[in-house]
Amino acid sequence: MLKKTIKPSAKGFKTAIIRFIVYGVIIYLAAEFLKWNVNHEMGQSKFTEDSVVETVQSIMLLACSLIYLRVSFKYKSMFPLAFGLFAFTFASLIREQDALLDEHIYDGAWQTAAFSLLILAAFLIYKKKDIFLSNMNDFVSKFSFGILLSGIFTTYIFARLYGRKVFWMAVMEAQYTRDVKNVSEESLELFGYALILIASVEFYYFAKAHSVIAVRDTEANRNQENVYLKVGS
Template structure:
């Protein structure tokens, strides 16, 4: 029973993540708008920031899956930079591209320098529950939400009554769901890295 305690403790935390996400969506529904600075968009950025910092912390603290967590942190940092493009381009045009390519360059350097342990860690982690959750979140974000949110789908559905706000609301909500699942998977990566690190040290 004691072995199940960490699982029972994580459940309410993950439930709170999804509750917070749906509450932010509800606030945008109340305003009737889904703009660049909407609650939903800002929550996506917050979840990305938490995920990036948590993965970076995990890679520094635990030797287990260090390079996997580090590269994943940089991967989502590029997502965060892309989400903040309008703010970053306020400083000067093209800033977000410079920052994004710089982060990609760092990730490539890590892969070139530590490629062997990185791919070994990927091979080890791919069968874990955390990786399964991560895969679901990633494909929800990058495949399902993109295909689901195609303008032609909504134009066919609503015809002459096409209302872009409804399309944006639906697409952004699905994207936030994807980010929520990914954040939950990052929590699982932390738990897995901590557990694996303890096993190696014992």
């Protein structure tokens, strides 16, 4: 008797191709934006805290924060992890506004706001630590987690080290120009923020799938309990 063979599905391959195209376009647009910015911003305003690049970075962080905040309230089973990620990205957004907050509120205002939010997130995570750990166990094996780590390493570690003045002074020696250092560092940061934005989109779909599975498991357990009750009666 011939056994039926299961035909391999191309769904995973198609998803990979779509991701490659869509996310590749995002990275391409980020590079083209940097090129446009260099050609259109004038003199001393290039890649400074008042530049368009800084504004775009803030918009990316705001988009990430809104995605994580939406997930935290829409999918309750993911609340601790999603709110923690929201706190991280929104605290980063506050940090990007440090000059504005220091000027219009008080010196060090961004530290107060950012650390207050992070402390609140830590408190909420601690209260729901079992759910948080369960979320993390599922999250670490997902595509979103890898992209998120890549974005964090790029923006918060490598870009900071790469943008050190002592490094660029050694590279350019007597021809050292601060603008070159700023362009390199801010470009890397923008790339890192683009990765973090991609990770937040992937996290949304991960949370959506996780919620569907959680609901399905709950219904299965409820049906099983009903069967036991009927058998027992």
